[in-house]
Amino acid sequence: MHISPAVAGTDRSVSAAFVDSVLPDLLAHYRLQRATVLEQAGIDGAVFNDPGRLLPLLDVMRLFLVILEACGDPGLGFETGRRVRPRSYQVLGYVILASRDLDEAIERLMRFEKLSGNLGRTERHDEGDQVRLCWRCPVAGEPGRMLTEAAITGWVTFMRPLMPPGAAPAEVCFRHPPPADAARYRDWFQAPVRFNADFDGVRLPAALLRHSLESADPGLGRMMEKEAGALLADFDAHGNLLSRVRSAIYRRLGSGDPSVDAVAAELGLTVRTLQSRLQRQGLAYQEVLDGLRRSLAELYLRDPALNLTEIALLLGFAESSSFSRAFRRWRGESPVSWRRRLPRPDPSG
Known part of the structure; x- marks a missing residue:
């Protein structure tokens, strides 16, 4: 799938x-x-x-x-x-x-x-x-x-x-x-x-x-x-805040500017209001950003057409080494070793 x-x-x-x-x-x-x-x-x-x-x-x-x-x-x-x-x-x-x-x-x-x-x-x-x-x-x-x-x-x-x-x-x-x-x-x-x-x-x-x-x-x-x-x-x-924040972050990842200031402005909120609303849900902005990057990283790594540098840029990292360090923090292993253990893609999927 x-x-x-x-x-x-x-x-x-x-x-x-x-x-x-x-x-x-x-x-x-x-x-x-x-x-x-x-x-x-x-x-x-x-x-x-x-x-x-x-x-x-x-x-x-x-x-x-x-x-x-x-x-x-x-x-x-x-x-x-x-x-x-x-x-x-x-x-x-x-x-x-x-x-x-x-x-x-x-x-x-x-x-x-x-x-x-x-x-x-x-x-x-x-x-x-x-x-x-x-x-x-x-x-x-x-x-x-x-x-x-x-x-x-x-x-x-x-x-x-x-x-x-x-x-x-x-x-x-x-x-x-x-x-x-x-x-x-x-x-x-x-x-x-x-x-x-x-x-x-x-x-x-x-x-x-x-x-x-x-x-x-x-x-x-x-x-x-x-x-x-x-x-x-x-x-x-007020609902669905997490999804709206992640959506705004996703649209900004390619430009390398998923900052809390930029996302708050896109949502029409002050930084303090955004952080306060996230905190009421037990979340911090950096936690939301890291969570989205991790989810997307594991999808991108399933695509054999993308190399690590391309994935890093898609995730808003300046270089592949920054992405690799982040991935080790998330998964406890390198993105290369994680990718090697993936099931073979289903041609019909």
Whole structure:
């Protein structure tokens, strides 16, 4: 799976709560050790201590790249979605659970989905006796396929216990080509699964949307909706700061000027305000800069067309020796030795 470094230039993110909720079962399924996977991905497990934290998409994709290289399962996104639980979505999940029916649940999903991460976008289209629910993924290629399968499978996993016994989508659709083991998908969804479709999402019988949810709780729903609204307002005003800072740094790395002064000015903040807001998240600016450089370095080192000098310049270092010293500090070995241990690239990826 090839991850474009340009992902670092976006403010896309995924909630730490979502990743942390699916990770234990997923790693157990593939017989992988959590500490080893996190270390290989360069992720500090402490980030999961704050469920409300948003993880930059680049870091999440690198984590799943490590898992994919270890398990070799092209259905990793599908298997991730199967392990979604209500707590995966935190407040969003509980406000959906308290909804009157599936119709209200979908409306709340669309209104508050940013709370589970600033990633894709859900759209609803009413088509006579069916409703088409689409998910717009902002990432292309194999990473987009994985994210899309995780999102759509997660929808069905989350809602299945709330629907009448035997109820299922009228159709599950993916725009990408079918995998070799498409039967695995049909067996689990218990519904027709169409690949090479013209949209990513599900078709639902319109009548199903009027079915009362067993977990419906109007009082709790109003309370959770109020909390979700407050969180969404805070997100729009101040949230996703880490991803926005990293995005600004990424755009300045090539010019060699990722200074805190330049980034603060681009974000319309004073240096003191930026540092204060980062500090409230337990971060320092240099830590954010080093983290982004490390993530990008490991992506660039996977590209055999780039030599160390070119990588150093892409990361905003004046010379390759500065990059090598930094990489030794991050990984405890030289970038050359780290690169030698990489799996051979998959020509199809």
